[in-house]
Amino acid sequence: MNLKFTQRLEPYLFILPTVALFLLVLAWPLLNLVIFSFGDSNIIQGYTGWNNFENYKFLGTPAFLKTVLVTLIWLFGGVIGIVACGMAVSLLLNKPIRGRAFFRALTIIPWIVPHAFAASMWSWVLHPQFGMLNQLLVGLGILDKPIGFLSENTALITVIVVRIWQGAPFMIISLLAALQTIPEDIEEAADLDGANGFQKFRFITIPYLKPVLTVSTLIIAAWTLQIFDTVYIMTNGGPARATQIIALEIYTKAFVESNLGIASAIALVTLITVGILSLYSLKKEGSEAS
Secondary structure (H helix, E strand, O other): OHHHHHHHHHHHHHHHHHHHHHHHHHHHHHHHHHHHHOEEEEOOOEEEEEOOOHHHHHHHOHHHHHHHHHHHHHHHHHHHHHHHHHHHHHHHHOOOOOOHHHHHHHHOHHHHOOHHHHHHHHHHHOOOOOOHHHHHHHHOOOOOOOOOOOOOOOHHHHHHHHHHHHHHHHHHHHHHHHHOOOOHHHHHHHHHOOOOHHHHHHHHHHHHHHHHHHHHHHHHHHHHHHOOHHHHHHOOOOOOOOOOOHHHHHHHHHHHOOOHHHHHHHHHHHHHHHHHHHHHHHHHHHHHHO
C-alpha cells in the first residue's frame, strides 16, 4: 500500500518545484493585478480601497478607445508585415543562390539588436533635418525637401515599419527551418504532374508551413502587443497620441499619472483577451491537424 502511494505521489513531487516557481513568479503578481484593478491603487501604497469599478469605466472612454484602435492598427500592420516579409525572404533564401549562408546570417541582425538601441538608431536615421534617409532621398531627387517621418500623419506607419524590420528575422528563421522538412520527392512528383509554382506553394508549401506559421504568428503577435521601448523612444506615444499603444497607456497610467488601478485594469483585460484568442487559435489548429 505504501509503495503504491509513493508511486502515485512521485510524479507530483517532480513537478512541485515548477508549480512553486509558477506561484512565485506568475500567480502572485497576477493576483495583485486583479486586486489593484478593482480599487484605488498607486505605486507607493498599493491597493487603498474599493472604487466601484471606476478603473474599468476608463476602458469605455474615447481616449482609451482611440488607444485600442491605434493598437489594433499597430498589431495587425506589424504582424501581417512580418509574416509577409518572413514568408517572401524565407522562400528566397531556401533557393540555392550564391552567398545564401551570408544572407541568412545577415537577416538575423535586426533581431539581435536591442530594441532600445534600434529605436534610437532609427530616430536619428529618420530625423527630418539631419537624418540620413531624408538626405539620401533629397540627394537622389526623390524628395524636394525633407519630410517628417514621425509626424502625426506618418508616425504610426513609421513605427510599424520599424517593427516589421525587427520582427521579420524570427519569422524567417522559423519558416526556413520548416521549409527544410518538406520532402523533395513530393515536389518532384508535383513537377512530374505539371504543377506550376503557385500550385506547389498552395498545396505543398503552405500545408507543411501551417503549424509553424500559426505558432510563430501567435508569438509575434504577443511580442508586438507587449513592445514598449521601441515606440516609447521613437515617439513616446505622440504626436497627438498617434502612436499611443496599450503598452504605453499602461506605463503612462502607472508611472506618470500614478494610477496603478487603471493600469492594472487595462493590463488584466488585455491579458484575458490575448489568452482567449490564443487558446482559440491553438485549439482550432489542433482540431484541423487531427
